[in-house]
Amino acid sequence: MNQSIQKPKRSNAFGLLALALALIGWAIPIELLLRLLIVAAACAIIGLASDRTKLLSGLAIGMGLLVYFIRYQYDLGADALDKQQYEVRYEVDCQDCSVRFTNSSGGVDEEKGVRGGWKKVIHAPGNLFIDLTAQPNGADPMASVRLFVNGVYMAGARSSGHYLAAFASCRPRDYYDKR
Known part of the structure; x- marks a missing residue:
């Protein structure tokens, strides 16, 4: 009775699963990315310990890191600039004018009968x-308007005749392009 004990065949299942999850990371919303990459990392670690070839698990770890850093750099970097609060200063010079401006919640406020300088x-x-x-x-x-964000001049205009308004506009996040 000669029974040979055979070792169980090892597959590459965990490495393949981890690599597939890392590749899916390019397409899913940024809010779900971290959860997906944690599962991919767990599969890759199990794959490193149990899979026949370690190459797929290693590729999955590298791909997961690449996806994480590239997606967070481009997707979350823009969100951080948009959510940050900026100090916006309005300045108007006129003898007698009406001023309309964007308020902090995005609505429009108006002040009539402005005389001299207004800030x-x-x-x-x-x-x-x-x-x-x-x-x-x-x-x-004549009327002139100026916009400043965090103390940096962003935009301005001057009216040049009767019934002509002076208008200026910007986004506060564009401050980083001007300084």
């Missing part, structure tokens, strides 16, 4: 489009 500071998220308009009302047709 206002709000705090706004980076993805909000900020508008400032000055419409001259009186005999002097």
Whole structure:
């Protein structure tokens, strides 16, 4: 009675599963990416311990790290700039005008009968489009507007005649391109 004990055949199942999960990471929403990559890493570690060839598990770990760093760099970097709060300063010079401006929640506020210099500071998220308009009302047709974000000049305009408004607009997150 000669019975030979055979070793169980090893497959590459965990390595293949980990590699497939890492590749799926390119297509799923960023909110689910970390959970998926944790499962892929667990499969890759099991694959390193039990699979016949370690190559697929190693590739899965490398691919998972690559997906993680590239997706977080591009996807979350933009979100961070959009969610950050910026100090927006409005400035208007006119003799007699009406001023319309974007408030901190994205709505539009208006102040009528502005005379001389007018300034206002709000705090706004980076993805909000900020508008400032000055419409001259009186005999002097000149009005000028200026927008500053975190103390950096972003945009400005000057009206050039009766019934012409001065208008300027920007997004606070564009501050990083101007400084």
